[in-house]
Ligand SMILES: Nc1nc2c(ncn2[C@@H]2O[C@H](COP(=O)(O)OP(=O)(O)OP(=O)(O)O)[C@@H](O)[C@H]2O)c(=O)[nH]1
């Protein structure tokens with residue numbers, strides 16, 4: 001018995017006070033850790049939404065973006081959740097049917113109402129940006145272009161969203177926002193990495209935008225952005241009338257200059273024959289006085305090299321008032337770095353299976369493709385829209401010529417062009433960059449971030465708690481017993 005009592009006295013774990021203290025400390029540690037976990041656990045995500053309408057020259061698309069409500073200023077948080085293509089042509093085609101311009105957007109806007117939670121509607125911004133089709137209409141008839149914008153404005157205001165305006169964006173903005181979109185989606189701003197250039201080919205205009213180490217000689221092509229604490233000196237240019245639809249019109253007009261009503265066109269397949277008319281427009285001035293619309297028989301001869309000669313004629317490579325130019329007297333520094341090429345650059349190169357070929361291979365493939373008879377092409381691709389199908393020979397040749405002879409890409413840096421449609425869930429295009437800018441979601445300075453991520457914080461809390469607990473035990477083992485003995489002696 002005496003031995004047992006001595007054992008109990010020697011072994012402190014048999015004493016109820018010690019047991020109680022140990023249990024309390026353990027509970028304290030557990031509570032501390034649990035509180036750290038609960039307090040810092042990411043809250044259940046609540047999303048915010050934004051809508052951007054891309055009123056292009058060929059058609060309008062409605063994009064819905066979402067981002068976690070608590071992380072508005074964090075990078076890479078905004079993603080596209082839905083896209084809707086408006087049926088029919090672009091809003092500029094409603095110039096003679098103005099009241100229907102707004103109504104044309106109905107189906108896609110109804111979809112947006114369904115996709116976004118009702119309680120978020122009143123705070124969801126809606127932006128409409130119109131591009132080259134409306135720029136051309138404004139040049140042709142400013143009053144009519146204003147009326148078209150008013151029609152879409154009145155229509156969009158009937159929705160429960162937060163309407164933020166409908167306007168024609170400049171070519172410079174279109175280029176810059178496209179560049180912001182691709183670099184935001186690739187996470188290049190956050191990591192302060194080198195950025196990627198952006199190449200956008202629309203129906204009526206085309207944009208080239210990239211960061212250049214060389215001086216940008218012309219002020220109108222130079223933009224400075226401060227994003228997340230870094231400065232970016234960006235070169236950008238938008239060529240109005242050099243989208244693929246207007247470029248085709250320019251090429252047809254050049255070939256029709258001789259005044260004949262038969263056009264034998266190397267950019268269309270052998271066996272292709274259509275009656276067409278070419279209306280004069282701001283891009284294609286009247287070729288002959290009092291001749292506002294020319295009718296002609298369009299016959300294909302299918303020869304890619306001759307087609308390239310035709311295409312080259314729509315560019316002016318001789319006049320350059322700067323140190324170096326792309327074409328039409330426009331300054332351009334040499335292209336540098338990687339490029340993302342989207343919109344029609346992607347549609348066309350993807351269809352022609354040229355997205356991973358060298359420049360030389362692409363030219364050879366174009367020779368073969370253009371010389372294929374039209375009947376065979378139609379048979380091979382029965383489900384492709386005939387308008388697109390008929391134009392791929394021209395469009396492919398135009399893209400190769402624009403990139404090589406226009407922007408001065410070479411066989412060496414051809415591989416630096418990536419033909420892309422989407423990055424992650426989001427389409428490459430100007431709309432996301434436009435919304436990020438207007439909602440101030442890309443701050444000039446990098447936002448302060450907690451020094452540790454949530455997981456790291458919790459891990460350190462647990463480790464330190466255990467460490468303190470172990471220290472306590474050790475301290476007790478080393479210093480605890482003499483104190484107890486001393487007490488005993490006093491009693
Ligand atoms: N082959 C093919 N062409 C397409 C497709 N969608 C659009 N296009 C054509 O590609 C060209 C460019 O389309 P977009 O990028 O939508 O042009 P846009 O925005 O209407 O025109 P801009 O106002 O100049 O930017 C137009 O000629 C369209 O008709 C597609 O899915 N396949």
Ligand SMILES: [Ca+2]
Nearest residue numbers: 056131202343
């Ligand atoms: Ca476009």
